[in-house]
Amino acid sequence: MMGNEPSVVVENLTKRFGAFVALDSINFQAWRGEIFGFLGPNGAGKSTTIRILCGLLRPTSGRAQVAGIDVAAKPEAVRQQIGYMSQKFSLYNDLEVIENLRFFAGLYSVPTKDLRLRLAWALRMAGIEGRERALTRTLAVGWKQRLALACAVLHRPPVVFLDEPTSGVDAVSRRQFWELIQQMVSEGITVFVTTHYMDEAEYCNRLVLIDRGRIVAMGTPTELKTRHMKRDLLMVECEPLGPGLEALHEIPAVLDAAVFGSSLHAVVANAQAALPGIRRGLESRGLKVGRVEQIQPSLEDVFVALTATRESVPKGNA
Amino acid sequence: MSLRRILAMMRKEVIQIWRDPRSLLVIFAMPLVQLVIYGYGVNLDIKRIPLCIYDRDATQSSQDVLKHFQSTDYFRIVRVADDYRDVIDHIDRGTCTMAVVVPPQFSEHLRSQGKAEVQALLDASDSNTASVSMGYALAILQGYSQQVQLDWQQRNGIPPVAPNVTFQQRTWFNEDLESMSNIVPGVVAMVMAVVGAFLTSLTIAREWERGTMEQLIATPVRKLEIQIGKLVPYFVIGMADTALCAGFAVGWFHVPFRGSWTVLFACSALFLLVVLSLGYFFSVTAKSQLGASQSALLVTLLPTFLLSGFIFPIDQMPVIVQGITRVLPARYYVSILRNLFLKGTAVQLMAGDIAALAIFAGVLILLATRAFHKRLE
Numbered sequence: 136m137m138g139n140e141p142s143v144v145v146e147n148l149t150k151r152f153g154a155f156v157a158l159d160s161i162n163f164q165a166w167r168g169e170i171f172g173f174l175g176p177n178g179a180g181k182s183t184t185i186r187i188l189c190g191l192l193r194p195t196s197g198r199a200q201v202a203g204i205d206v207a208a209k210p211e212a213v214r215q216q217i218g219y220m221s222q223k224f225s226l227y228n229d230l231e232v233i234e235n236l237r238f239f240a241g242l243y244s245v246p247t248k249d250l251r252l253r254l255a256w257a258l259r260m261a262g263i264e265g266r267e268r269a270l271t272r273t274l275a276v277g278w279k280q281r282l283a284l285a286c287a288v289l290h291r292p293p294v295v296f297l298d299e300p301t302s303g304v305d306a307v308s309r310r311q312f313w314e315l316i317q318q319m320v321s322e323g324i325t326v327f328v329t330t331h332y333m334d335e336a337e338y339c340n341r342l343v344l345i346d347r348g349r350i351v352a353m354g355t356p357t358e359l360k361t362r363h364m365k366r367d368l369l370m371v372e373c374e375p376l377g378p379g380l381e382a383l384h385e386i387p388a389v390l391d392a393a394v395f396g397s398s399l400h401a402v403v404a405n406a407q408a409a410l411p412g413i414r415r416g417l418e419s420r421g422l423k424v425g426r427v428e429q430i431q432p433s434l435e436d437v438f439v440a441l442t443a444t445r446e447s448v449p450k451g452n453a
Numbered sequence: 454m455s456l457r458r459i460l461a462m463m464r465k466e467v468i469q470i471w472r473d474p475r476s477l478l479v480i481f482a483m484p485l486v487q488l489v490i491y492g493y494g495v496n497l498d499i500k501r502i503p504l505c506i507y508d509r510d511a512t513q514s515s516q517d518v519l520k521h522f523q524s525t526d527y528f529r530i531v532r533v534a535d536d537y538r539d540v541i542d543h544i545d546r547g548t549c550t551m552a553v554v555v556p557p558q559f560s561e562h563l564r565s566q567g568k569a570e571v572q573a574l575l576d577a578s579d580s581n582t583a584s585v586s587m588g589y590a591l592a593i594l595q596g597y598s599q600q601v602q603l604d605w606q607q608r609n610g611i612p613p614v615a616p617n618v619t620f621q622q623r624t625w626f627n628e629d630l631e632s633m634s635n636i637v638p639g640v641v642a643m644v645m646a647v648v649g650a651f652l653t654s655l656t657i658a659r660e661w662e663r664g665t666m667e668q669l670i671a672t673p674v675r676k677l678e679i680q681i682g683k684l685v686p687y688f689v690i691g692m693a694d695t696a697l698c699a700g701f702a703v704g705w706f707h708v709p710f711r712g713s714w715t716v717l718f719a720c721s722a723l724f725l726l727v728v729l730s731l732g733y734f735f736s737v738t739a740k741s742q743l744g745a746s747q748s749a750l751l752v753t754l755l756p757t758f759l760l761s762g763f764i765f766p767i768d769q770m771p772v773i774v775q776g777i778t779r780v781l782p783a784r785y786y787v788s789i790l791r792n793l794f795l796k797g798t799a800v801q802l803m804a805g806d807i808a809a810l811a812i813f814a815g816v817l818i819l820l821a822t823r824a825f826h827k828r829l830e
Contacts, residue, residue, distance in 0.1 A: 186829060189671045190671075190827075190828075191667065191670060191671060191827075191828055191829045192828065192829055192830060193828065193830065210827070211673050211675065214671060214672055214673040215673040217671075219668070219671035219672075220668075221664065221667040221668055221671070223664035223667070224664070225663070225664040225665045225667055225668040226665070226668070227465065227469070227665055228663070229468075229469055229472045229473070230465065230468060230469070234465070234468060237461070237464075238461055238464070238465045239672065240461075241457055241458060241460065241461025241462075241464070242458050242461050242462075242669075242672040242673065242674045243672060243673065244455060244457050244458065244673070283668075
């Protein structure tokens, strides 16, 4: 599936806003036909990276190349080669569905002879056939999101940038959206996507974990989970959570601990050796302990392990 | 430049205007409202001044004097008083601006001494109206005196040979001295300031506010294409409003139009470019609809109203203010409008004003174009 030519090349890219360093000399390459994920908390530099790649922001230093074109030198040439979906929903609410599509088809100079087919394809893809004449503001968020994606890829760009495309969308719509993305990738399109949903990161072929402007890890989801988690992970069910977390921190075998949804995760050197001690330690403090068992680390665990600022990492369904 | 992209921008803009009731109101209703307000509301002619009369003589002569006041259009008798209290009361309450009191023995004095006096009481809280009323009253009394003299000479068989210098006056351009004819052409400039600057000031700012700008600038559309695509619809609307206002001025208010319609539309196009560019400039720089529209109105509508000569004559302004009016495009446009409607001035004689407008248009277009960047910083 992966081609051999890079769609996106970023070299020593740095972006400063005044004294604030948003991106600190980052490097990566995204290959043709892959879903390339940018994962990190809010303010990590995800949107800044995407905006530089779309020519909306100028890099302070370093180089960015999209579809073989230098972004800083030829932003307009790059823009014809990309589709972009910004974080905020940004189609025209007072335009009909079909009017939005026609507008973007015009801006991207979609050949007139292909127009009818392309519009039909977009409507089908967004799942809004039959609602062409509906005002965009009347659509539910999930549909708006898919329509926005359809508008962004009407001209069949080789590279698509999606900035947190599924924020604020319900679970069903999110899954549908990711199915769309996978379909696009199978047609050879490179999808560059940012998210702070850890579960979505599993859809990506390759991932970059970014935190405070620095890349902390890069690789496939499996690589990240195995390579960066040399220790074992325990899931601890315990009531109440707060005192449970404090207690875990006090148990010597526990190297690190964090709240994870309705349970706790504890990092230990060896799961089997640590298990009895943890249960005893919690119970001796008068806490109600449920299951305690070893689990496969998720990307969020990897992220927690790799970054010092646990507090800033949102939960799986934040 | 791609015609395709410009057309896409234009079509989108037109649809958005068409779906926005507020824009439609500004485009279609506002010009008519302004025409009515300025056409009827702003009347600088002082006529039909409310007058109170008090005849203490009650003779044929005193009635003759008062009839002279009654028979002109300048005064309107609203009260015939019975005593001084009544007179003062009406002036105090403001129901009349002037009172004319004919004293007792008026006719007797006139007969025996050959001269008599009439008293005028004036509410001078509006000094302009008061002094104009005084002037009218003097003229009326002079007319009466002449008639009395003439009568006397005729009765005594003396031929009227007294040397007499009179004005042979002829008013040009606004023959009936109607201030409506002076005001209404200027309304075109007011309407353009609102349509041009106010509506366009919203167009870019709205896109920033709603977040659609980020999507727009990530497409290959060039910044000049955005500018043209956004401004052309408003240009067409502005020209249509010019035609609407001019049509109403001539057809409804009976303001003469003596110049060339081609010149009118050409100059209006220049002025439109000025206000459109200003609106666009503020829209680009303010990035919020409120900030942009207020700045745009502040630099277009307000000076057009106060300093363009639309209502207040520029040559009556203090010298410094007169100097300031020179940097106002509206001043030149209002002057052109008056010339075209009332005087029918030849283009050559308006070359200075037209050149000034053209320079403003050129500079402001450049300014607006340079202010916009397809970037988020």
